[in-house]
Amino acid sequence: MPNLNRIRAIAGKEVYHILRDSRTLAIVILMPILQLIIFGYAMNMELQNVPLAISDLAHNHASRRIIQAFEQSGYFRIIPVAVEDFVPEELFRQRKAQATLSIPRDCGEERTQMLLKVDASDPNTAQLIQNYALGILGGGAKSGLLDLRPFILYNPDLKSSFFFVPGLIAMILVMICALLTSISISREKEMGTMEQILVSPVSALEILLGKVIPYILLGLLDAFLILGVGMLLFKVPFAGSFVVFLGFSFLYVLCALCLGLLVSTIAKTQQAAMMMALGITLLPTLLLSGYLFPIPSMPAVLQKITLIIPARYYLVIIRGIMLKGNSVAELYQAGLSLIVMTIVMLIVAVKRFKLRLI
Amino acid sequence: MIKTEELTRKFGDFIAVDHLNLQIVRGEIFGFLGANGAGKTTTIRMLCGLLMPSSGRIWVNNLDVAKEGEKVKKSIGYMSQRFSLYQDLKAKENLEFYAGVYATPRAEAWENTLPLLEQFGLKESLNMRTAELPMGYKQRLSLVCALVHNPPLVILDEPTSGVDPQARREFWQVINQLAFAGKTVLVSTHFMDEAEYCHRVIIMQAGKEVALGPPRELKQRFEVQNMQELFMKVAGGINAKLK
Amino acid sequence: MSIVKVEGLGISFGNLPALKEINLQVPAGGIYGIIGPDSAGKTTLLRTICTLLPYKEGKVEVLKLDALKDAAVIRAQIGYMPQRFSLYRDLSVEQNIRFSARLFGVNGKEYASTLERLYQFSKLQPFAGRQAGKLSGGMQQKLALSCALIHKPELLVLDEPTFGVDPVSRQDFWDILHALKAEGISIIVSTPYMDEAQQCDRISLLFKGKIIGSDTPAGILAGWKGHLYRLETDDPQRLYGYLKEDLRLGDLQLFGSDIHLGSEDALEDAVFEKWQKGCPALKSWQQIQPNMEDVFLKMMQ
Ligand SMILES: Nc1ncnc2c1ncn2[C@@H]1O[C@H](COP(=O)(O)OP(=O)(O)OP(=O)(O)O)[C@@H](O)[C@H]1O
Ligand SMILES: [Mg+2]
Numbered sequence: 001m002p003n004l005n006r007i008r009a010i011a012g013k014e015v016y017h018i019l020r021d022s023r024t025l026a027i028v029i030l031m032p033i034l035q036l037i038i039f040g041y042a043m044n045m046e047l048q049n050v051p052l053a054i055s056d057l058a059h060n061h062a063s064r065r066i067i068q069a070f071e072q073s074g075y076f077r078i079i080p081v082a083v084e085d086f087v088p089e090e091l092f093r094q095r096k097a098q099a100t101l102s103i104p105r106d107c108g109e110e111r112t113q114m115l116l117k118v119d120a121s122d123p124n125t126a127q128l129i130q131n132y133a134l135g136i137l138g139g140g141a142k143s144g145l146l147d148l149r150p151f152i153l154y155n156p157d158l159k160s161s162f163f164f165v166p167g168l169i170a171m172i173l174v175m176i177c178a179l180l181t182s183i184s185i186s187r188e189k190e191m192g193t194m195e196q197i198l199v200s201p202v203s204a205l206e207i208l209l210g211k212v213i214p215y216i217l218l219g220l221l222d223a224f225l226i227l228g229v230g231m232l233l234f235k236v237p238f239a240g241s242f243v244v245f246l247g248f249s250f251l252y253v254l255c256a257l258c259l260g261l262l263v264s265t266i267a268k269t270q271q272a273a274m275m276m277a278l279g280i281t282l283l284p285t286l287l288l289s290g291y292l293f294p295i296p297s298m299p300a301v302l303q304k305i306t307l308i309i310p311a312r313y314y315l316v317i318i319r320g321i322m323l324k325g326n327s328v329a330e331l332y333q334a335g336l337s338l339i340v341m342t343i344v345m346l347i348v349a350v351k352r353f354k355l356r357l358i
Numbered sequence: 359m360i361k362t363e364e365l366t367r368k369f370g371d372f373i374a375v376d377h378l379n380l381q382i383v384r385g386e387i388f389g390f391l392g393a394n395g396a397g398k399t400t401t402i403r404m405l406c407g408l409l410m411p412s413s414g415r416i417w418v419n420n421l422d423v424a425k426e427g428e429k430v431k432k433s434i435g436y437m438s439q440r441f442s443l444y445q446d447l448k449a450k451e452n453l454e455f456y457a458g459v460y461a462t463p464r465a466e467a468w469e470n471t472l473p474l475l476e477q478f479g480l481k482e483s484l485n486m487r488t489a490e491l492p493m494g495y496k497q498r499l500s501l502v503c504a505l506v507h508n509p510p511l512v513i514l515d516e517p518t519s520g521v522d523p524q525a526r527r528e529f530w531q532v533i534n535q536l537a538f539a540g541k542t543v544l545v546s547t548h549f550m551d552e553a554e555y556c557h558r559v560i561i562m563q564a565g566k567e568v569a570l571g572p573p574r575e576l577k578q579r580f581e582v583q584n585m586q587e588l589f590m591k592v593a594g595g596i597n598a599k600l601k
Numbered sequence: 602m603s604i605v606k607v608e609g610l611g612i613s614f615g616n617l618p619a620l621k622e623i624n625l626q627v628p629a630g631g632i633y634g635i636i637g638p639d640s641a642g643k644t645t646l647l648r649t650i651c652t653l654l655p656y657k658e659g660k661v662e663v664l665k666l667d668a669l670k671d672a673a674v675i676r677a678q679i680g681y682m683p684q685r686f687s688l689y690r691d692l693s694v695e696q697n698i699r700f701s702a703r704l705f706g707v708n709g710k711e712y713a714s715t716l717e718r719l720y721q722f723s724k725l726q727p728f729a730g731r732q733a734g735k736l737s738g739g740m741q742q743k744l745a746l747s748c749a750l751i752h753k754p755e756l757l758v759l760d761e762p763t764f765g766v767d768p769v770s771r772q773d774f775w776d777i778l779h780a781l782k783a784e785g786i787s788i789i790v791s792t793p794y795m796d797e798a799q800q801c802d803r804i805s806l807l808f809k810g811k812i813i814g815s816d817t818p819a820g821i822l823a824g825w826k827g828h829l830y831r832l833e834t835d836d837p838q839r840l841y842g843y844l845k846e847d848l849r850l851g852d853l854q855l856f857g858s859d860i861h862l863g864s865e866d867a868l869e870d871a872v873f874e875k876w877q878k879g880c881p882a883l884k885s886w887q888q889i890q891p892n893m894e895d896v897f898l899k900m901m902q
Binding site for chain 3: 369392393394395396398440490491492493494495516519520521522523524525530551554555573584585593594
Binding site: 003005006008009010012013016017020021191192193194195196197198199200201202203355356357358 | 403406407408409410427428429431432434436438440441442443444446447451454455456457458459460461503
């Protein structure tokens with residue numbers, strides 16, 4: 001039976017470590033926010049100031065209106081190019097322009113054909129440029145007036161934050177939690193303080209539980225911080241209840257912390273623990289949780305692997321809570337999966353944890 | 359109190375402790391001497407259950423360490439050679455932490471340690487960060503932490519390294535008090551005047567016992583005046599051969 | 602010529618004064634010992650000399666350069682081994698030493714010959730390929746020493762270098778220090794071993810952040826007032842208890858199997874004989890010259 005006094009001793013000491021080490025504390029609190037902001041703006045698929053070269057052979061009212069529409073959109077920056085230099089491939093090669101538009105002489109008449117060429121060496125951007133340009137042309141051509149209203153539809157910013165904020169909460173949480181426990185245990189091994197604990201009658205379970213408990217609070221704090229910043233900066237909606245969010249985040253944080261424990265039973269040094277914790281949380285969460293790529297379209301083998309990625313379940317949960325306002329009834333299955341994973345990892349960690357030096 | 363039988367520990371091919379047979383009785387102060395790397399710490403760690411022997415057996419209080427590790431651990435107070443308290447904790451917090459780890463009630467822990475803290479002049483420093491204590495005081499605190507749960511067996515690995523001559527004498531006063539109170543004390547040291555205070559010592563060399571007995575008897579057997587000379591003769595002689 | 606000159610140095614951490622009014626002159630080309638109890642401020646003093654700590658009060662000159670302004674120049678010419686030296690635990694013994702050598706530009710023949718000399722003292726040659734993290738505590742200390750001694754700076758500062766080193770290696774280590782000194786290198790060393798203090802050319806006694814005396818070891822010993830007796834016994838604890846508790850003698854110290862007894866006046870044999878009746882553990886007695894440990898212990902009272 002684990003002895004509560006011993007667990008409390010270890011957890012209490014861990015709290016001192018956390019509070020004393022103001023720099024780590026700052027990292028734990030500031031890093032998620034920074035990450036959210038950086039990821040948020042980097043993943044933000046809004047275009048700005050794309051260099052666009054236009055060859056206007058019409059020089060009439062209609063063509064000027066089109067050019068003006070591009071200019072005023074803010075997405076494009078029109079670069080002046082002499083008529084004889086207007087060779088799209090050359091402009092792309094010299095990185096002077098990312099897109100070119102040729103307006104024919106008959107602009108303004110029925111069925112004008114315009115040629116838009118886009119530098120697709122970065123396919124994602126090219127896709128966006130195309131969408132934007134079509135939007136501008138469509139709006140300008142049909143109404144015959146300059147009406148910027150439809151453009152808001154093409155500002156993917158609002159839409160993508162729905163998509164990336166929940167994913168980032170899942171990713172940042174698992175990463176930080178796994179780092180916290182794995183480093184805190186491997187640090188004791190490295191500093192030699194573990195030796196003094198191991199001569200006492202504490203059991204592996206007591207040590208591990210004592211290490212996990214204080215970090216649960218820290219993890220939950222992070223969860224709310226990221227959510228808050230996401231709602232504030234990126235205007236994500238929150239349709240569900242905060243209590244449900246708290247409950248399921250607790251399960252997820254616990255699961256991630258146990259993942260860190262497991263890492264610490266393998267890694268001998270802090271460095272190894274850090275690399276390992278990052279390695280098994282960052283990319284798998286990004287790629288295999290259903291965050292960036294939908295799980296049903298993955299090959300069968302990968303689909304199986306996604307079953308052991310905690311973020312996979314948390315994503316279902318958090319998207320459900322935030323966007324659809326799901327409650328426990330719809331989410332309990334995903335929650336159960338997290339609980340099972342946590343228990344399994346804790347058991348394996350206890351079994352693997354060595355009560356000896358080597 | 360302690361008995362080992364053909365105790366051996368290998369690291370790969372290297373034999374760090376080589377077929378050691380020890381018998382240490384209750385109330386005894388037993389000293390481990392030997393050159394650096396002789397295998398003192400390795401032996402001590404096996405006695406505490408920190409390392410598995412490669413072969414051989416250990417009994418502490420008639421309990422087999424390999425089988426009843428947890429029971430044995432309760433009866434041991436251990437001070438490691440490498441300083442291993444938490445530097446970012448206050449002295450007092452370290453004490454309370456170890457009391458907690460041994461599930462000793464706070465009041466009892468203070469009762470066990472307060473006289474020692476006073477004797478060591480540590481009481482005023484209880485609220486200082488451990489990292490800020492001078493080396494010698496850290497060692498004193500380590501010793502006190504090893505005694506929070508009032509263990510019958512006290513194992514000290516080089517407790518007086520880095521401690522000034524006055525404090526070394528205080529350490530030994532405490533060690534004597536412990537033995538007087540019926541505790542068994544195992545202690546390793548590189549100070550040969552301290553070796554004189556042990557009831558019995560073992561001198562180790564390359565994992566093996568090269569001399570074992572009460573200091574007085576050993577001095578007679580090797581025809582030397584004091585333990586310093588004895589050490590130079592026994593350990594230094596072998597070192598000379600290595601050269 | 603003095604290699605280190607400290608005048609009126611004062612350092613405080615927060616409002617705790619660590620060093621007060623330190624005046625020190627370390628002559629070039631000798632071994633200078635800093636002796637004092639734990640918490641006296643030895644490490645702080647050595648760190649200041651190595652330009653590692655800033656100070657507001659007083660003046661520190663090392664190699665005729667100002668420790669505050671010319672820190673970079675000074676550091677290039679001194680070698681410092683801190684109390685808690687850290688090795689690369691995942692590098693082997695030899696790799697650690699070679700790394701230090703490269704750092705200080707020691708190559709070729711000089712490296713080979715110094716290395717051999719260092720192996721003689723450390724006896725680490727059989728373990729040259731072993732990872733530093735897998736050495737015993739004392740072996741690690743010896744490796745750290747070897748790394749510090751691989752190059753030959755003008756001034757070598759060693760903070761408790763023989764921490765955890767066994768007596769045989771300790772003597773070998775001091776032989777190396779004497780050899781370095783013969784090559785003209787100045788050495789400043791702090792140590793809790795009084796037999797080592799006795800091997801220094803000059804020492805300063807540091808006590809509660811103040812220097813209470815600087816002299817040659819012989820000079821310091823000559824300052825001893827009163828008489829000192831060595832009592833030989835087969836049961837030091839009992840005799841110590843008898844003299845201390847029953848007779849309430851103050852100036853008593855255990856020295857291994859002996860007891861040293863200080864006294865202002867000369868003591869007649871009759872006195873000892875009377876004690877012997879009270880406690881038969883007392884075997885013999887003789888008047889002796891004090892050693893450094895006697896002086897240290899007296900200073901502490
Ligand atoms: N983890 C390990 N892997 C390989 N060798 C080891 C390991 N731990 C210790 N050793 C080796 O075992 C030998 C004995 O080491 P031990 O620490 O017991 O010596 P010691 O007598 O305590 O020395 P010291 O006086 O320096 O503390 C040394 O040669 C050391 O290098
Ligand atoms: Mg050792």
